[in-house]
Amino acid sequence: MSTHAATEDVFAGSEDDKADRVYLAQGGDWSDIASEQAERGDETIVVNMGPQHPSTHGVLRLLLEMDGETVTSIRPGIGFLHTGIEKNMEYKTWTQGVTYVTRMDYVAPLFNEAVYCLAVEKLLGITDDVPERASIIRVLVMELNRIASHLVAMGTGGMEIGALTVMTVAFREREMILDFLEGLSGLRMNHAYIRPGGVANDLPEDGLSHLRTVIDWLKKHLPEYAIFCN
Amino acid sequence: MSETQPEQNLPAQAAAPASQPVFARTEGMWSRGSGDTSGYGGLTRELVMPGRSEGPFGEPFDGIHARALELIPALADARVLVDRGELTIYVPREQLLDVVRQFRDDAHLRFEVCVSVSGVHYPQEKGAELHAVYHLLSYTHNRRVRLEVSCPEEDPHIPSVVATYPMVDYHEREAWDMFGIVFDGHPSLTRILMPDDWKGHPQRKDYPLGGVDVEYKGAKVPAPDNRRDYS
Amino acid sequence: MGIEDKLPSGILLTTVEGVFGWLRKASFWPATMGLACCAIEMMAYGTPRYDAGRWGQEVFRASPRQADLMIVSGRVSQKMAPVVRQVYDQMPNPKWVISMGACASSGGMFNNYAIVQGCDHFLPVDMYIPGCPPRPDMLIEAMFKLREKVQQRPIGANEVAAIEEAERAALIAPAKVEMKGLMR
Numbered sequence: 001m002s003t004h005a006a007t008e009d010v011f012a013g014s015e016d017d018k019a020d021r022v023y024l025a026q027g028g029d030w031s032d033i034a035s036e037q038a039e040r041g042d043e044t045i046v047v048n049m050g051p052q053h054p055s056t057h058g059v060l061r062l063l064l065e066m067d068g069e070t071v072t073s074i075r076p077g078i079g080f081l082h083t084g085i086e087k088n089m090e091y092k093t094w095t096q097g098v099t100y101v102t103r104m105d106y107v108a109p110l111f112n113e114a115v116y117c118l119a120v121e122k123l124l125g126i127t128d129d130v131p132e133r134a135s136i137i138r139v140l141v142m143e144l145n146r147i148a149s150h151l152v153a154m155g156t157g158g159m160e161i162g163a164l165t166v167m168t169v170a171f172r173e174r175e176m177i178l179d180f181l182e183g184l185s186g187l188r189m190n191h192a193y194i195r196p197g198g199v200a201n202d203l204p205e206d207g208l209s210h211l212r213t214v215i216d217w218l219k220k221h222l223p224e225y226a227i228f229c230n
Numbered sequence: 231m232s233e234t235q236p237e238q239n240l241p242a243q244a245a246a247p248a249s250q251p252v253f254a255r256t257e258g259m260w261s262r263g264s265g266d267t268s269g270y271g272g273l274t275r276e277l278v279m280p281g282r283s284e285g286p287f288g289e290p291f292d293g294i295h296a297r298a299l300e301l302i303p304a305l306a307d308a309r310v311l312v313d314r315g316e317l318t319i320y321v322p323r324e325q326l327l328d329v330v331r332q333f334r335d336d337a338h339l340r341f342e343v344c345v346s347v348s349g350v351h352y353p354q355e356k357g358a359e360l361h362a363v364y365h366l367l368s369y370t371h372n373r374r375v376r377l378e379v380s381c382p383e384e385d386p387h388i389p390s391v392v393a394t395y396p397m398v399d400y401h402e403r404e405a406w407d408m409f410g411i412v413f414d415g416h417p418s419l420t421r422i423l424m425p426d427d428w429k430g431h432p433q434r435k436d437y438p439l440g441g442v443d444v445e446y447k448g449a450k451v452p453a454p455d456n457r458r459d460y461s
Numbered sequence: 462m463g464i465e466d467k468l469p470s471g472i473l474l475t476t477v478e479g480v481f482g483w484l485r486k487a488s489f490w491p492a493t494m495g496l497a498c499c500a501i502e503m504m505a506y507g508t509p510r511y512d513a514g515r516w517g518q519e520v521f522r523a524s525p526r527q528a529d530l531m532i533v534s535g536r537v538s539q540k541m542a543p544v545v546r547q548v549y550d551q552m553p554n555p556k557w558v559i560s561m562g563a564c565a566s567s568g569g570m571f572n573n574y575a576i577v578q579g580c581d582h583f584l585p586v587d588m589y590i591p592g593c594p595p596r597p598d599m600l601i602e603a604m605f606k607l608r609e610k611v612q613q614r615p616i617g618a619n620e621v622a623a624i625e626e627a628e629r630a631a632l633i634a635p636a637k638v639e640m641k642g643l644m645r
Binding site: 050051052053057058059079080081082083084085087088099100103106107152156167168171172174175188189190 | 493494495496497498500501502504505508509510523535536538540541544545548570571572573574575576593594596
C-alpha cells in the first residue's frame with residue numbers, strides 16, 4: 001500500500017468526474033507514483049486495427065479498446081471503399097446500371113444484380129412478364145454464387161486461424177463454380193448477367209452437363225471441410 | 231425471379247393512386263436540339279410521382295393504416311400511398327418519434343426492425359426537398375411498411391429514431407453525410423463514408439458527379455455528366 | 462547501404478547485379494493491399510489453380526516492412542488514398558508497385574467524386590494491369606513482365622546513374638497530352 005495513494009480527491013470540484021484512483025504528490029516522489037501506476041496494469045489501451053490489415057479482408061478500420069488481450073469495446077470506422085456507385089448510376093440506362101450494381105458486393109455479384117433487376121421490374125410493372133426459364137436460371141446462378149461466396153468466407157476464416165489448407169481447397173472449389181459462371185456469362189466475377197427483364201443469355205448447350213459435373217465435384221469435396229476444421 | 235406473391239397480401243381492388251402534379255416535362259432523350267438524328271428527339275415525357283391513395287387499400291395495408299390511426303390520431307390527414315403492393319405513409323416530422331415508437335411497441339403493428347434509412351433529394355419539390363425514407367419490417371406479422379419524412383433544404387432537421395431503433399445509427403450518419411439531413415438527437419452525427427473533413431453532401435442532385443475528363447495522347451473523353459445533355 | 466555500394470562499376474558489379482536481381486525476383490513478397498473486387502482475384506492468384514507459390518509469392522506479407530511488392534488491387538477511394546500512401550512509404554527499398562485492374566490504374570468505371578482516378582496519382586507504378594477484374598492469368602503475365610524488370614534493376618553506383626538518366630529523360634519527354642493522333 002503506497003503512501004501516495006489517497007481514497008478521495010480533496011482537490012476535486014463538484015463538477016469533476018469521480019476518479020478511479022487518486023494519488024497525492026508531495027514532492028520528489030514522481031517516479032514512485034509513475035511506477036506504481038504502471039504496475040497496476042488496469043488501463044485499457046486503444047489499438048488502431050487500421051484499414052490495411054491482413055484480417056480485415058477489404059478495408060475496415062477498427063479502433064479496439066483492449067484490456068490486455070481482451071477486447072472491451074470496438075468502434076468501427078468505415079467508408080474506405082465508398083465508390084459513389086449510386087450517383088454514377090444516375091447517368092446510365094437501366095441496363096447499364098446492372099454493371100455498376102454488380103460491384104457493390106463483389107463476392108456475390110449476382111445477388112446485387114438480382115435485387116436491382118427485381119426492383120426495376122417492379123417499377124416497370126413487368127414482374128409477370130419475366131420468362132419462367134429466366135427466373136429459374138436466376139435462382140440457379142444465385143445459388144451457385146452463394147456457395148462460392150461462402151467458400152471464400154470459410155477459406156479466409158480458416159486462413160485467419162491458421163488452417164491454411166482450408167483456403168486452398170475452398171478456392172479450388174470456387175474455381176469450379178467460376179468456370180461454370182464463365183461458360184455462362186463470359187466473366188468469372190462481376191458478370192452483368194441478370195438484367196432487367198430476364199437474364200443476358202441462355203445456358204450454353206453443355207450447360208446442364210457442366211453444372212452436373214460441378215455439383216458432383218462439390219458433393220465429393222465439401223465434406224473435406226468438416227475434416228479440416230474439426 | 232418472379233416469386234409467387236401470396237394472393238392474400240395483394241390489395242384486391244385497390245384504386246390506382248392519384249398522381250401528384252407533373253413536376254417536370256422533358257423533351258427528347260439527349261442532345262437537345264443539337265443535331266440529334268436518332269429519332270428520339272421527338273419524345274415528350276412528363277415526370278410525375280405517384281401521389282396518394284384513398285382507402286380501402288386491401289389487406290394488410292388496411293390493418294396497418296387503421297391501427298396507426300387509432301394510436302396516432304394526428305396521422306388522419308397524413309398522405310398514404312399504396313403502390314405496387316407496398317404501403318407508404320408520409321409522416322410529418324413532428325410526429326415521427328411518436329409514430330415510430332408506436333409502430334414498434336404496439337402488438338398489432340410490432341415492426342421490430344428498421345431495415346434501412348435512406349435519403350432522397352427532390353430539388354423540384356420546393357419546401358420539402360430532402361426526404362428520409364424508413365423501411366420497417368415486422369417479423370411477427372411478416373409485413374413491411376415505409377415511412378417517408380420530408381424536410382426543406384433550409385431547415386434540414388429530422389428527429390433521430392436511434393432511441394427506438396438503435397440500428398439506424400449508421401444509416402442516419404450516411405443520410406447526413408450524403409444528403410445533409412441533420413438528425414436531432416443522434417449520438418454522433420459525423421461523416422461516415424467521406425473523409426472527415428469533406429465539404430458538401432455528395433448524393434444531392436446539385437452536387438456534381440465530380441468525374442475527370444479522360445485524356446490520353448491527345449484524345450479526350452469527357453466525364454459522364456458532361457457527355458450528353460440528359461433531359 | 463551495403464557492400465554493394467562500395468563496389469566500383471564493372472564486371473564485378475554486373476555479376477552481383479545479376480545475382481541480386483535473381484534473388485529479388487525469385488523471392489518476391491507481395492504486401493496485401495487488397496481493396497475491392499480485384500482483391501478476390503488476387504487471392505485466387507495465390508490459390509492452387511493459379512499458384513503463385515511456383516515462383517515464391519505465396520506469402521502475402523501482412524507487414525509492409527517485410528514486403529517487396531505492393532499490388533494495389535481495387536478502387537482507391539479518397540478516404541483510403543492516404544492510407545495506401547502510408548503503407549507504401551513504410552515499405553523498404555527496393556519496392557515495386559503493380560496497379561491491378563482498371564480502377565487502380567485509372568479510376569476504372571467510377572469516374573466520380575469518391576474514387577481517385579488511378580493510384581498513379583500518388584504512387585509510382587511499375588506495372589499496370591487492365592481488366593475488371595483481370596483474370597489471375599493476367600496477373601501472372603504482369604508478374605512475369607515485372608520479374609524481367611526486377612532482374613534488370615541496377616544496384617549501387619549503377620543505380621544512382623540509372624536514376625539520374627531516367628530523370629533526365631523524363632524531363633525532356635513530351636507530355637502525354639501533347640502526343641496527338643495516336644489513338645487509332
